[in-house]
Structures are given as structure tokens and as C-alpha cells.
Amino acid sequence: MNRVIFVIMISILGLSTKAQNTVQDVLSAIEKNNPVLKANKQFFEAQNLGFKSQTNLANPELEWEKSFSSEEGKPYEILLSQSFDFPTSYLYKNQIKKAQIANTENYKAKSRQDILLEAKLLCINLIYYNKQKAELESRLISSESLDDLFQKRLAEGDATILEANKIKMLRLNTANQLKMINTKVSNLSDDLTKLNGGKQIEFKLLEYPLMSINQEMKDLLTQSLSADPQLKLLSTKEEISAKETSLVKTNSLPKFSIGYRYLNSDVMQQANGIKLGLSIPLWENKNKVKRARLLEQFSREEYLIGKMELENKFLKLFRNFLNLEESLKEYEAIFNEKDYDTLLQKALTHGEISSIEYLTENIYYYESVDTYLEIEHEYYKTMSELLKFRL
Numbered sequence: 454m455n456r457v458i459f460v461i462m463i464s465i466l467g468l469s470t471k472a473q474n475t476v477q478d479v480l481s482a483i484e485k486n487n488p489v490l491k492a493n494k495q496f497f498e499a500q501n502l503g504f505k506s507q508t509n510l511a512n513p514e515l516e517w518e519k520s521f522s523s524e525e526g527k528p529y530e531i532l533l534s535q536s537f538d539f540p541t542s543y544l545y546k547n548q549i550k551k552a553q554i555a556n557t558e559n560y561k562a563k564s565r566q567d568i569l570l571e572a573k574l575l576c577i578n579l580i581y582y583n584k585q586k587a588e589l590e591s592r593l594i595s596s597e598s599l600d601d602l603f604q605k606r607l608a609e610g611d612a613t614i615l616e617a618n619k620i621k622m623l624r625l626n627t628a629n630q631l632k633m634i635n636t637k638v639s640n641l642s643d644d645l646t647k648l649n650g651g652k653q654i655e656f657k658l659l660e661y662p663l664m665s666i667n668q669e670m671k672d673l674l675t676q677s678l679s680a681d682p683q684l685k686l687l688s689t690k691e692e693i694s695a696k697e698t699s700l701v702k703t704n705s706l707p708k709f710s711i712g713y714r715y716l717n718s719d720v721m722q723q724a725n726g727i728k729l730g731l732s733i734p735l736w737e738n739k740n741k742v743k744r745a746r747l748l749e750q751f752s753r754e755e756y757l758i759g760k761m762e763l764e765n766k767f768l769k770l771f772r773n774f775l776n777l778e779e780s781l782k783e784y785e786a787i788f789n790e791k792d793y794d795t796l797l798q799k800a801l802t803h804g805e806i807s808s809i810e811y812l813t814e815n816i817y818y819y820e821s822v823d824t825y826l827e828i829e830h831e832y833y834k835t836m837s838e839l840l841k842f843r844l
Contacts, residue, residue: 476576476662479645479654480844483572484565486650493564497557504553508546511536514712527718534712534728538704545700549693556689562682568648569844573837575645576656581830582638583659588822589631595798596624603808616808623812661833664840670771673839677767680842684763687756694752698745701738708732770839777832784825 474482484490514536519529603620606612646653666673678684710730717723797818801811 474654474656475658476573479576479649479656480569480572482652482654483645483648484569486652487568487648488650489568490565491650493561497561500557501554504550504557508543508550529717531715532712532728534710534730536708536710536730536732538708539706541706542700542703545696545703549696549700552689552693552696556686556693559682559686559689563686566682566841566844570837570841572645572648573844574834575641575648576658577661577830577833577837579638579641579645579656580658580661580833581826582634582641583657584826585823586631586634586638587659588826589627589634592819593624593627593631596620596627599798599801600624602802612808619808619812623815661829664833664836666774666836666839670768673771674764674767677839677842678760678763681763684756684760687752687759691749691752691756694745694749698742698749701741701745705734705738705742708734767839770835774832774835774839777828777835780828781825781832784821784828788822788825 514532514534516532516534517529518532519527521527599620600617600623603612603617607614607617642654642656645656668676708731710728710732712728712730713725714728715723715725797806797811797814800806801808806814
């Protein structure tokens with residue numbers, strides 16, 4: 454394990470200053486450059502303008518009527534009128550407008566959180582593969598040295614062709630694994646560039662970001678739910694549905710219109726006055742109240758289901774986190790005791806063990822290191838998802 458740490462430190466020191474982007478640096482850049490977030494800003498501004506227009510009054514009406522009858526003096530009439538809903542409907546419309554505008558902030562927050570979490574998980578994956586890459590590069594150097602050693606021994610008659618071929622196979626397998634890791638790193642880097650609006654990000658870190666969970670599960674769950682934009686979105690939708698039900702009920706009340714009337718002709722004096730109108734919605738709102746109540750009930754159930762799903766997902770993640778944390782501590786305790794790889798190489802070089810024994814022990818050691826790196830990777834991924842409400 455000390456050899457792995459040494460290789461990691463050398464790799465870190467070898468990186469250029471430009472490449473030293475922290476995870477937070479990457480998230481800040483993506484929040485600024487992500488095309489989806491930019492498009493959402495324009496979209497939600499348009500949505501808010503639409504919500505504001507819902508409280509506008511109906512358009513005024515201007516009518517002009519003229520008769521061409523000479524006997525009547527070719528009279529003409531001008532009528533200007535404005536219609537109004539029942540007064541309380543404007544109260545509910547205004548409340549709905551404010552709730553809808555507030556909910557656009559929840560939509561924006563959810564979109565931002567989803568994209569930043571995706572970016573953070575990409576960074577976590579890249580760190581994992583960078584660590585694997587450093588480990589495989591170290592293994593490749595060791596296998597190349599062993600291959601050269603056994604080729605020399607084979608020429609001197611101190612090793613069999615079977616032993617030499619097994620070492621060569623170890624070298625070949627390690628080289629191919631390294632190629633696969635390099636491909637994965639390139640693909641993840643492309644995904645990160647895409648999230649950053651096509652602007653390339655150099656990210657070669659080998660250390661995970663500092664994160665910790667010190668709270669009890671219930672406290673963390675409460676914080677997560679209270680800050681979750683998806684749950685806020687569903688809660689506001691439930692509130693809007695209740696207001697819309699009240700609005701539909703109000704729309705069953707009469708509507709009014711008021712206007713100015715002007716009349717004139719060639720044979721009579723001009724006259725003016727006012728016009729009052731009343732519209733009684735006898736058929737227009739049939740079944741609308743029932744529909745609104747059903748939609749309100751649906752929104753209430755949708756919120757409860759959404760909350761239950763979030764709680765269930767959180768509990769699964771937290772249980773997984775505790776198991777991973779325990780396993781990680783166990784592996785760290787073992788790897789900190791001895792440098793198995795160095796001891797194995799010394800034993801093989803001094804002839805204390807055969808090449809077959811070395812390969813058997815080394816493969817077991819490599820599998821343990823790979824498992825450790827995988828558990829560490831899953832540990833930080835899980836913690837990132839649990840703490841996404843802090844993004």
C-alpha cells in the first residue's frame with residue numbers, strides 16, 4: 454500500500470498547474486458554462502412572463518354601428534366596454550401567479566442540482582480511474598522489470614520457459630488493462646467537457662474531495678428533505694392545485710361588463726350613457742369544479758409519493774454508506790501494516806519463492822488493492838449523492 458501511495462504522490466507532483474482543478478473548480482465552471490442551465494434561464498424567464506399575463510384584464514371592446522337609412526337620419530352608435538371577472542377571482546389568480554413564479558425557482562434549483570451532481574459523480578469516477586491508472590502504471594513497471602529479469606534467467610538456464618511466459622503474460626495483461634483505463638478516462642473527460650459547454654477541463658486529481666457525514670441519519674434526512682428542490686416543487690404544485698380549485702369555484706359566479714354608449718344621427722340630438730352587463734355561467738363551468746378537485750387530490754398524492762420515494766432512496770444510500778465505510782476502514786487497517794508487493798518482489802529476487810508462488814500471491818494482492826479502490830470509489834459516490842442538497 455505504501456508503494457501505491459508513493460506512486461500517487463509522484464503523479465500528483467508531476468501534474469501541471471493548469472491541471473490542478475479541484476472538484477469545486479470544475480463545478481463552478483460547469484455552473485457558469487453549462488448550455489442547459491443557460492437555456493433554462495431564458496425558458497423560465499419566458500414562463501414567468503406568461504404567468505404574469507394570466508392576471509391581465511380582458512381586452513376592452515370598441516363597437517361602431519351605422520345605419521344608412523335616410524328616414525332615420527343615418528344614425529350611428531359607438532360603444533366602448535370592459536368586462537370583469539368576479540372580484541375574488543383576481544385574488545386567486547394573483548396567488549396562483551406568485552406560486553407559479555416561485556415554483557420556477559424550484560425547477561431551476563432542481564436542474565442545477567441534477568447537473569452539478571452529474572458533474573461531481575463524473576469527477577469522482579475520473580479520480581477513481583486516475584488512481585487505477587497510477588496503480589497499473591506502477592504494476593507495469595514492476596512486470597517489465599520482472600520480465601527482463603526472467604528473460605535473463607531463461608538465457609542463463611536459471612528459469613524455465615513456463616515461468617518466463619507467465620511473467621510475460623502478467624506484463625501483457627497489465628498493459629492491456631492500462632489501455633482500457635486510458636480509454637475510460639478519455640470518455641469521462643469528454644463527458645465533462647460536454648457539461649462545460651464544450652470547453653475542455655483538465656482534471657487529473659488522484660485525491661477525492663473532502664467530505665464527511667457526522668450527523669445522525671434522522672438529522673441528515675430532515676436536512677435533505679427540507680432542501681430538496683424536487684420535494685419543494687411537488688409541495689408548491691399541491692398549493693397551486695388548491696388555489697386553482699378555489700378559482701374554478703369563483704368562476705361559477707357572474708361576470709360583469711361596463712361601458713360607455715354614444716348615439717347620434719342627422720334628425721335627432723346626440724345622446725350618451727352607460728352600459729352594464731351581466732354574464733351568468735350556467736353551462737360553461739360544468740364539471741370543471743369536479744375536475745379541479747380530482748387534480749388537487751392527485752397533486753396531494755403525488756407529493757406524498759414523491760416524499761416517500763426520496764426517503765426510501767435516502768435510507769438505502771445511507772445503509773450502503775455505513776457498510777462501505779466499515780469495509781474501507783478494514784482494508785485501510787490491513788494495507789497500512791505491510792508493503793506486501795515490495796516484500797514479494799524481494800522474496801522472488803532472492804529466490805525465496807518461485808515465480809508461480811509470486812504470481813499467485815501477487816494476483817491475490819492486486820485483487821485486494823482493486824477491491825479497496827472500488828470500495829473507496831463507491832464510498833465517495835454514495836456520500837456525494839447523500840450530500841447533494843449541499844450543492
